[in-house]
Amino acid sequence: MAKQVNTLPAVKKPVADKDAPLKEDIRLLGRLLGNVLREQEGDAVYQVVETIRQTAVRFRRESDAQSGTELNRMLKKLTRDQTVSVVRAFSYFSHLANIAEDQHHNRRRRAHLLAGSAPQRGSIAWALSRLDDAGVSGATVRNFFKDALISPVLTAHPTEVQRKSILDAEREIARLLAERDHPLTHKELAHNTQLLHARVATLWQTRMLRYTKLTVADEIDNALSYYRITFLRELPGLYDDIETELAAQFPQRQTAEKEHPPFVQMGSWIGGDRDGNPNVNAGTMRHALVRQSTAIFDFYLDEVHALGAELSISTLLVGVSPELQALAERSPDQSNHRMDEPYRRALIGLYARLAATARTLGAAHVLRQEVGTAAPYATAAEFSDDLQILVDSLKAHHGAALIKPRLATLKRASEIFGFHMATLDMRQSSDVHERVLAEMFARARVADNYAGLGEEAKIKLLLDELGKPRLLYSPYLEYSTETDSELAILRTARDVRQRYGERAIRNYIISHTETVSDLLEVLLLQKETGLLHVQWDAASNSGPQAEMELMVIPLFETIPDLRCATDIMQRFMAIPQVRHLIAKQGELQEVMLGYSDSNKDGGFLTSTWELYKAETRLIELFNNAGVKLRLFHGRGGTVGRGGGPSYEAILAQPAGTVNGQIRLTEQGEIIASKFSNPEIGRRNLELLVAATLEASLMPNAADSKEARKLAGFERVMEELSERAYHTYRNLVYETPGFTDYFFAATPIAEIAELNIGSRPASRKSTRRIEDLRAIPWGFSWGQCRLLLPGWYGFGSAIASWLEEDSDGKEQKRRVAQLRAMVKEWPFFATLLSNMDMVLAKTDLAVASRYADLVSDRKLRNSIFKRILEEHERTTVCLATITGAKERLAGNPLLARSIKNRFAYLDPLNHLQVELIKRHRAATADGRKLDERVRRGIHLSINGIAAGLRNTG
Structure with missing residues (x-):
């Protein structure tokens, strides 16, 4: 009998929409916000907001031109009070959408883990698997962790638009939203919804903006909140995950060796970065360490107190080590009720010593009074050693299971955070150092005009002075306020290191490093303040021997600085x-590279390329010198400031430049985006470690064919960079009236008015682009939806290079080469991916409304026309290279996210323009400024920044 064939079409199983929970969360939060709006502002305002929302959605998602006209008409008719309510509503919706997206990322990650999916790219498991497949041994990987340093450095900057109160409310909303993923009864779900409603109402009734200028102390406290939320627990937990993954991937190599040293350490600039910030001084630096230390002691004391309740182990049932018994005997707790509970007694003793240490180091209050007095710890290592006694005793007496829940985390935290919590970097501009030393040289009658000397004469004078036993400074002379302040902050650094440990402060970064003398000046200032110790041995012919406490780190920022970096370091x-001092540092020297100023100076393509070249030349120099290079990447949030995904950015670094050592800045709203949710924070920390692992240990193809191919790619980039540089410079620095256009067509002036940072928006009181800080420069272009620093110049560079030869075959060959560069060169692929994201967030129609703010019609039409033409060239060239006609074709999730956000950003941008018009008109007429108008502008800045997420 013939086999029967089923001719009916197969029934397709419905494909589950993975984003359905995200959509539901956004709908829920939007609905709750609408309910709150109706309750708080009345039904009439609610109806206005809802009508605007529906019209904006139609206009954006359905490309309905009539809806666009209707939207514009409605927005122009709003009263001032209605305008503020609409801006607040759409701003808060952007914030709530961010919360929902973060929760969805956590949900999807958990779904992968529950399904037993293969390790995700960017995870430690993925990195170790790749290394194993490439033949890298487990011993090599473990040695990597022994010597590595991976350090995220939190910084404050003048576009951080989030208030801590808002962040606190949003974290509670995130927690409640995550709770809804668990099985809940009908009653529990209703209760959860009620709490969410209450928290959204709290958010609505909480002031989004600051009415007073943010101080450095405020910035310090804001940063500390992320330690309490994420770093203090998630970072030790990440270490545990790494140990587990290592044991799983390399089981045959597993040994009983000691845990890895703290290879991930937190850094901070807040309180120590005084470049362009007159509000940072010795007092703020001391305050930063007191606050950091108090925060870590609060954590330690809470954990030790909790451990005392948990480790109720009795010697009537199990033994303890002699060391643990001795620790218990030294405790001030001599209660008869706990004579058989040595762990509790020991922990009461630890608590007493911690409390005493906290008070010694500046803590004003210890929440729980200790049982009795005890001597403070001299170092954090002593505290960690006491915790190790508990660990060893538990292991030896059937208590290993009791270590993991809390003691292991506390022990690891003590090693990571010490008594200082985060290493505080010092930073100052080279011109300040020159002025200070010029005054000191003149007052000491050593050199009357140090600043006027040539470079060689400066170097000779500085080296001579470094070799002399006496000081320039005299306590019996008077100096300028600037000199006194600079010397005071260095003396404070010495005191801080003695009080909180050497890791509390160990780096001194020199902004605008342009010469070797810029570096030597800081060495001499260290000598003057007791941070560089020189020993003279009369019996030796080797000369004075020196050792410095703070590593002197050059920061190369502008395009010329990056090009000179290797020559400066070679001479230095x-x-x-x-060379002797570097040897004392363990043959290690750090160099910082600035992404922001180089971009403002030369444009996106040239900045990225010059950074790549500087790294390549530096690693060659350092390898030849036998010195290990650690690069510190001064990245911002937006792509125009070196932003973009950190994982891809690290993997795109030139071969050999990571080598287990990397520091990078985390700034402004990017800190909130990455670390305000503990799970998201842990994932971002894991991405840093995984990327550093892969970039450091993955074998590189070193054959001559690959080398020739890379050299060919680099020659193309050199040509493209030169063309892009001239295009960008011609617009920004050589076009008459461009500065006027920028100040009129972006909300830069209004941003400068915001109380959103302790640092001024400009280094000098001018309107020159050169003097404007790179951060507000990029932030302003984001607000007007042009994001020009992230793409301008690329299109002209590619188009002119392709058209250079009219031969059609040659053009095809060049296109093929560009496509090969995307496929085979991570650097170029990452560059295009980041630019693709920027272009996806760019909206020319919205930007044209900001251009209308320029009163000079001829200037407006001329410059905006050039920007439009360059945007068109850029999108066409990008499509030619990648073959993708749509933005973010390779990242549909992000593409959908951005597309969905646009409908809610449009009203904010439209209203911001209208409010700016009113504000500037009143200013021009000399009328009294309407505070509601000003507040509306600032609220819109907040909402647009939240909607774009990485604009700082």
Whole structure:
């Protein structure tokens, strides 16, 4: 009998919409916000907002031109009070959408883990698997962790638009939203919804903006909140995950060796970065360490107190080590009720010593009074050693299971955070150092005009002075306020290191490093303040021997600085005294590279390329010198400031430049985006470690064919960079009236008025682009939806290079080469991916409304026309190279997210323009400024920044 064939079409199983829970969360939060709006502002305002929302959605998602006209008409008719309510509503919706997206990321990650999916790209498991497949041994990987340093450095900057109160409310909303993923009864779900409603109402009734200028102390406290939320628990937990994954991937190599040292350490600039910030001084630096130390002691004391309740182990039932018994005997707790509970007694003793240490280091209050007095710890290592006694005793007496829940985390935290919590970097501009030393040289009658000397004469004078036993400074002379302040902050650094440990402060970054003398000046200032110790041995012919406490780190920021970086470091390291100091640092030297100023100086493509070249030349120099290079990447949030996904950015670094050592800045709203949710924070920390692992240990193809191919790619980039540089410079620095256009067509002036940072928006009181800080420069272009620093110049560079030869075959060959660069060169692929994201967030129709703010019609039409033409060239060239006609074709999730956000950003941008018009008109007429108008502008800035997420 013939086999019967089923001719009916197969029934397709419905494909589950993975984003359905995200959509439901956004609908829920939107509905709750609408309910709150109706309750708080009345039904009439609610109806206005809802009508605007529906019209904006139609206009954006259905490309309905009539809806666009209707939307514009409605927005222009709003009263001032209605305008503020609409801006607030759409701003808060952007915030709530961010919360929902973060929760969805956590949900999807958990779904992968529950399904037993293969490790995700960017995870530690993925990195270890790749290394194993590439033949890297487990011993090599473990050695990597022994010597590595991976350090996210939190910084404050003048576009951080989030208030801590808002962040606190949003974290509670995130927690309640995550709770809804668990099985809940009808009653529990209703209760959860009620709490969410209450929290959204709290958000609505909480002031979004600051009425007073943010101080450095405020910035310090804001940063500390992320330690309590994420770093204090998630970072030790990440170490545990890494140990587990290592044991799983390399089981045959597993040994009983000691845990890895703290290879991930937190850094901070807040309180120590005084470049362009007159509000940072010795007092703020001391305050930063007191606050950081108090925060970590609060954590330790809470954990030790909790451990005392948990470790109720009795010696009537199990033994303890002699060391643990001795620790218990030294405790001030001599209660008869706990004579058989040595762990509790020991922990009461630890608590007493911690409390005493906290008070010694500046803590004003200890929440729980200790049982009795005890001597403070001299170092954090002593505290960690006491915790190790508990660990060892539990292991030896059937208590290993009791270590993991809390003691292991506390022990690891003590190693990571010490008594200082985060390493505080110092930073100052080179011109300040020159002025200070010029005054000191003149007052000491050593050199009357140090600043007027040539570079060689400066170097000779500085080296001579470094070799002398006496000081320039005299306590019996008077100096300028600037000199006194600079010397005071260095003396404070010495005191801080003695009080909180050497890791509390160990780096001194020099902004605008342009010469070797810029570096030597800080060495001499260290000598003057007791941070560089020189020993003279009359019996030795080797000369004075020196050791410095703070590593002197050059920051190369502008395009010229990046091009000179290798020559400066070569000359610096060739100086015998310097070479001796580097040897004392363990043959390690750090160099910082600035992404923001180089972009403002030369444009996106040239900045990225010059950074790549500087790294390549530096690693070659350092390898030849036998010195290990650690690069510190001064990245911002937006792509125009080196932003974009950190994982891809690290993997795109030139071969050999990571090598287990990397520091990078985390700034402004990016800190909130990455670390305000503990799970998201842990994932971002894991991405940093995984990327550093892969970039450091993955074998590189070193054959001559690959080398020739890379050299060919680099030659193309050099040509493209030169063309892009001239295009960008011509617009920004060579076009008459461009500065006027920028100040009129962006909300830069209004941003400067916001109380959103302790640092001024400009280094000098001018309107020159050169003097404007790179951060508000990029932030302003984001607000007007042009994001020009992230793409301008690319299109002209590619188009002119392709059209250079009219031969059609040659053009095809060049296109093929560009496509090969995307496929085979991570650097170029990451560059295009980041630019693709920027272009996806760019909206020319919205930007044209900001251009209308320029009163000079001829200037407006001329410059905006050039921007439009360059945007068109850029999108066409990008499509030619990638073959993708739509933005973010390779990242549909992000593409959908951005598309969905646009409908809610449109009203904010439209209203911001209208409010700016009113505000500037009143200013021009000399009328009294309407505070509601000003507040509306600032609220819209907040909402647009939240909607774009990485604009700082």
